Amino acid sequence: MKNNPSIAPVRLRPGAVRDGEVTINIEGRLDSNTTGKIWRQATETVTNAKARRVIIDASQVDYCDGSGIALFVHLRALQHKIGGQLEITGLRPEFQVLLEESELGDLEQWESRGRPKTNLAEDVGRAVVGFWEDTQRLIIFIGELVSGLGRAAIDPKSVRWRDVVLVAETAGVNALPIVTLVSFLMGVIMAFQGAISLRRFGADVFVANLVGLAMLRELGPLMTAIILAGRSGSAFAAELGTMKVREEIDALKTMGLDPVRFLVVTRVIAAVVMTPLLTVFADLLGLIGGAVVMRSFGIPVVTFYHQVQYQVTYGSLVGGLVKSFVFGILVAAIGCVRGLQTTTGASAVGESTTRAVVSGIILIVVTDGIFSVVYYYLNV
């Protein structure tokens, strides 16, 4: 309220200390804007006076709200600390009432403990216990999910297919633009980088092998899964987390409906169907990207096509699709489980979303490594 002229400035005039007694004049308006201006001065005056008795003449105070009252309480506490007295005179009755209601008593010395502090040993211990409990919960969840999926396989009518289609649309169809962009550019970048090196040996036609193998075996499934984790894994966690916070999950349970069957199975089925489809799409776009670059390097599209056809086996394609199938299950399941683990509070949903994406990406990468080893021994 710097520019507001209606506020009378506040002034503090300390008198001289005489016989251990000092009178301090305060006049003007004491509110949350003005009290700060004299707080330090008042504190210093009272502290420095070291008087047995401090009298505050408040007869010229026009207005006094909670901040002004706090100032008086503060000064009185200062005086009590050195065994002195503080008297406030002339305060208007309506403010006097406020002051009398503002006896803090023991709370004058109350110190905020602040946030509880932890030490390293405790942090490590908590992390280990947390990891162990998380693993246990995951195992339980996997059991529930398998039984839910098993039931869905035995009795397909029990699945809410309308929800499956809806999730498939948001998680799959709506992801097409970003999958297009990412995989096309992956193909372009790989082909371009490969061509610069291989060209020096006159081997730029083999860029087709590079792009074809890398996209179909590795990057197609991997990038699709990571996009899915970022787009849909997080969305599942946020959605289920919000349902948890709003007690909708509890409502399902008390209605006798299993949240895993009702919410998770539909999402996992949708993801399992859509991820391989998206991967095929990503593979194709990556190859097109490669072909476009090679065309600009003077290699006809037909040559690129034949090179890919001869060098990339069906094994690579199917191997990639099997991976994407597993990635789909993992991303959807971890998104849902993080959502169901949501605690309460505004930050809880954000936390589960983060955890869903992080766990999703970790699982994808680790599983991809396992697949590489398995494929090596299977000679795929």
Add this chain to the structure above:
Amino acid sequence: MSAEREAIIRVENFTAAYDGEVVLENVNFEVFTGEIFSILGSSGSGKSTLLKHMIGLYKPAAGRILIEGHDVAAAQGEERRQILRTFGVMYQSGALFGSMTLLENVSLPLEEFTDLPPDAIRLIALLKLKQVGLETSGDLMPAELSGGMQKRGAIARAMALDPRVLFLDELSAGLDPVTSAELDELVLSLSRSLKITFVVVTHELPSIFTIADRVIMLDKQVKGIVAMGKPQELRDHSDNLGVRQFFLRQAPGRT
């Protein structure tokens, strides 16, 4: 009630609409300085809509709402900040920030809007907590508080800057009778000692009769005010059947 009937809030020809659908139409009333004013009505009658417009969250479709002569919805920038400082709001769920302790919640407006030193802010926040009876709970996180404590904490935060008007949305909804009676007592004592004007949205009958000086009642069909006055008079003498039923807790269709 205050001797001089000076209006602190004026609602003039106010119309509220969501997506073109009119919820309240041509509403006029005044809130006088120092009184406890209550907005009543059945579910869906527009109580919360009215409140959200009064505190400037939404712009009226027509008409205007003045707080101490300032149009809160039309104000911009620094003027708006100054108007917002004159009142405090307690939201239905308390809306304490979950990432801060109770004391930090109450200190926040003081830290952001004043140049008071930290020890002053701490002391003021403690005094506010004392006024709502939570002075020993300052270190607790909102999640550790019961529903009634959260609401009291929210009142303390709303009072941090010593507002002249306090808006309370659903003061006692979802609380046990003892806690809501305590909150009613709190409102009465704040009204007496601090001369704060209260605008309370509620449909708890005991609470209305205990605290409200004047009430208005909104109605879904009328899209506006069907009754205004002292609660006891409305209960005993209203010529509107719906109003009497509301106060006597009768289902429509019975007489």
